Amino acid sequence: MSTLEYFEVDSTEPVGGQLYRRIASTVITDHNLLKVLERLRIYIDPSVPVFVAVGITRTVPRTITVSDLAGVTYDGQKITLAIADETFLADLLQILWKSYGKDQVSQPDRFTIEIQTSGDAASSGIEDLAVADPTEGLFKDLIYSMQVICPEGFRVKKQNFHNGRFWFVASENTLPEDVTPLVDEQFRIMEAAS
Amino acid sequence: MILVPITYKGGVFRHDEILDLIEDMGGYIIQKHMIAQEVVLQALIPKEDIEILKTVSRPLAGEVKPAPLVGTEIAVVSMSLEIHHLPHASCDVAEYLRTAGAKTNMIGLARGFGKRIGLLSDEERDIINEHDLAIYLFGNFETCIKEKMPTFRRGIQVPIVVCGGPTKETLMKIIDPPVAGYIGGLGRFMHRTKEPHELARLDEIVEEVSRVIDQKRTGIAKDPLSVTPARLMDIILENVPAIHEVTSPIPVVVQMDGTRVKLPYDPYAAEIREIEIEAGIRIADVCDIRPSRMRDYILLKVKPFSETGMLV
Structure with a gap:
């Protein structure tokens, strides 16, 4: 866990807290989140019971556009995409079918897509068309790993991810409507430690 | 005769001699695993015969170890x-x-x-x-x-x-x-x-x-069982042909005070109940036979001596 700038697991039961630190460390490594996380603080109070995890992620990758994964060439009313990275090809095709219609989009071979446009192809702005948002997957991965770390009986959960800051609160009982004080306190302790 | 739990580990070569020896001693093989070229036996053998088993297994590069949990x-x-x-x-x-x-x-x-x-x-x-x-x-x-x-x-x-x-x-x-x-x-x-x-x-x-x-x-031991569960296992394996069709690795599980038979209760319980252990003594005389809550298995719990007044 040396790559995390700050990593702390705090609990009202120190023995349990230490064991949970090992669990958190294993889960984060197994889910390949070491590169993504910059700071993480977990607080568990089994007598309430409550589990609070707060953290800050490293620079989040920006939205992936067509120009990131394909070379674009224009020829009158025809756009040709030369695919360089197939990772998001399925998503791209879905978006193109929706925007231009299936009749206008053809894929003569694995790495080429041709689109017939009604107007001037060059002014279609296809290069900046958003294909995927990696933060969405990142958020899901982060929250999933927090669910794995937190005790299984803690079934009531709330979570948030905004501007590289995330929090996850879980309990066995009902949670208060506003969990901000709980979260803010942990953020404060984490920030004070740096 | 005091039976002690052991594990035998050795090669496949001539391992049938070990099986015969354990049976001749009056011991019981609870489980036999064949893993590639290796045989692992979990058995109960008479305490005084451990040395004989060790001597016989030495030329076969076999290893005899006490295994405290065999039969549980x-x-x-x-x-x-x-x-x-x-x-x-x-x-x-x-x-x-x-x-x-x-x-x-x-x-x-x-x-x-x-x-x-x-x-x-x-x-x-x-x-x-x-x-x-x-x-x-x-x-x-x-x-x-x-x-x-x-x-x-x-x-x-x-x-x-x-x-x-x-x-x-x-x-x-x-x-x-x-x-x-x-x-x-x-x-x-x-x-x-x-x-x-x-x-x-x-x-x-x-x-x-x-x-x-x-x-x-x-x-x-203070109130011994009327029949040892390992012997009960042997008797069931001998007398119920259908048990050999069961694909489970251990069709008859030996417990400390009974056995679990991995056959459906309704068709086989009556047959098992009537099996004769020794002259005139049936399994039903010394055991409670009931359906297990684990799948549809049969659970046999051996009655103690104080209840049946016999040791077979």
Whole structure:
């Protein structure tokens, strides 16, 4: 866990807290989140019971556009995409079918897509068309790993991810409507430690 | 004749001689594993004949080791079968106990998680009670173990060994009334047990379970069983041809005070009941035969001498 700038697991039961630190460390490594996380603080109070995890992620990758994964060439009313990275090809095709219609989009071979446009192809702005948002997957991965770390009986959960800051609160009982004080306190302790 | 549990490990070559020898001694082979070129036998043999077995197995490069848990069926109770508890620690514990000769069954509770919401259904309770001993794998917090323990011990008649994250002393302090055994420092974890101190902890489980099992054996010896479960196994294997069609690795499981026969109850119970053990004594005379709550199996519990007045 040396790559995390700050990593702390705090609990009202120190023995349990230490064991949970090992669990958190294993889960984060197994889910390949070491590169993504910059700071993480977990607080568990089994007598309430409550589990609070707060953290800050490293620079989040920006939205992936067509120009990131394909070379674009224009020829009158025809756009040709030369695919360089197939990772998001399925998503791209879905978006193109929706925007231009299936009749206008053809894929003569694995790495080429041709689109017939009604107007001037060059002014279609296809290069900046958003294909995927990696933060969405990142958020899901982060929250999933927090669910794995937190005790299984803690079934009531709330979570948030905004501007590289995330929090996850879980309990066995009902949670208060506003969990901000709980979260803010942990953020404060984490920030004070740096 | 005192039978002692052992594990024999050796090559496939001439291993039939070992099988014959154990049978000639009056011992019982509980389980036989053939793994590639290796044979692993779990057997009960007369105490005074161990040296003979060692002498015979020496030229075959065989190894005879005491295995304290041979002939026991142990329930490893996991609070759920979710990723939180599987494969570590549940499988690690179950697997390690198998190396000591026990037949372990992993029981994943449907609603075992949580200190307030954790529940034990009557089916789960009955299944646990069919075993010789139950190991409860709890979590890391003493508050939770303390609060959920009363729910999970209700109706359990077999000895309970509790594993949990807090130290052994803490577990002994928070669990009231006491249970049969405690192992501290082994609660919830999500990595494979391979470091020396973790393996030592698993050895501690074997030690603690053996201690509890020995206590139970001593209790049984005070009022001995009318027939030894291992002999009962042999008789069933000899007299019920259908048992050889069962694909399960252990079709007849030997317990400390009975056997579990992996055949459906309705068609086979009557047949098993009428099997003659010795002149005029049927299985029904010395055993309670009832349907197991585990699938559709048959459970035989041997009656003690005080009840039947006979030892066969």
